[in-house]
Amino acid sequence: MTIFNTAKKAAKFTFVSMPLSIFGWRNISSNHQHLKDLVNTMRNPHCPMCDKGVMFVHKDAEPDENALYPWTCSDGCGFGVFTQRDQDSINKVLFPLITKKGRAQLNGMSEEEQTGLIKSHTRQSRMFWVFAALCPLIALYSLATGSVALTCISILSMTLPFSILAIKWSYRAWQVRTGTLYVEGAFKQFVKRGLWIPGVEI
Structure with missing residues (x-):
């Protein structure tokens, strides 16, 4: 069985992992995870304790005996809560705390x-x-000066995360200006009305 497992791992490395690494699959996978994390910073609630990080569940987190997952602050302030893994659950738990604190600060x-x-x-x-x-x-x-195509694609792919961060901060500015804090559907309206586009009055 040990020989079979070793052969299986060797075959996977030779015919899967190695070819994928040549085509930059690891970088693509890493960039994809980074983009997911950026999107989550816009969708997941901010930490009500430090206001710096966002609440998230580690991808390898295990549920407790009540099937609840640990949500922790991405900034590492130590704040955390147990609830279900979906966003609706964490929003319901933190929404009252964040709303009260945010409005008081504003x-x-x-x-x-x-x-x-x-x-x-x-x-x-x-x-x-x-x-x-x-x-x-x-x-x-880079492409015109003879750089490798994968390098050019990697540089080009950074357009999306930078755009996400630009929209995020534009949305934060709009929230403060209009007093639209923690209103359900506010971000959707913000996007639909084109307020994220540079030059549009926020």
Whole structure:
């Protein structure tokens, strides 16, 4: 049985892992996971304790005896809760806490402080839009100067995560400006109305 397992692993490495690594599959897989994490930073609730990280479940997390999973802060502040793995469950648990804290913070800000926060979020959004616009140009330049095609594709693929981050900070600025905090369906309306597009009044 041991010989069979060893042969099986060797065959998998020779005929699967090695060819895939030649074509850059590991990099593609890693980039895909990174994109999923970025999307989750927009969809998953922020940590109500530190406001820096987002709540998430480790991909290898095991449920407890009640079939509940541990949600922890991505920033490592130590805050965590147990609930089901789907987003609706964690939103129901944290929504009251986040809403109360977020509105209290916003109401406690002066108009000048709110304006400063909006400008800060807007600057970050525009910075990431610039990065997103530069990626295709750099990829084309690299291709024209004889770089490997996979390198150009890798550079071009960075357009998407930069765009996601740009939309995220544009959305945060819009939330502060309009006072639309933790309203169900707000992000969907934000996207449908095109408020994420540079130059559109947020």
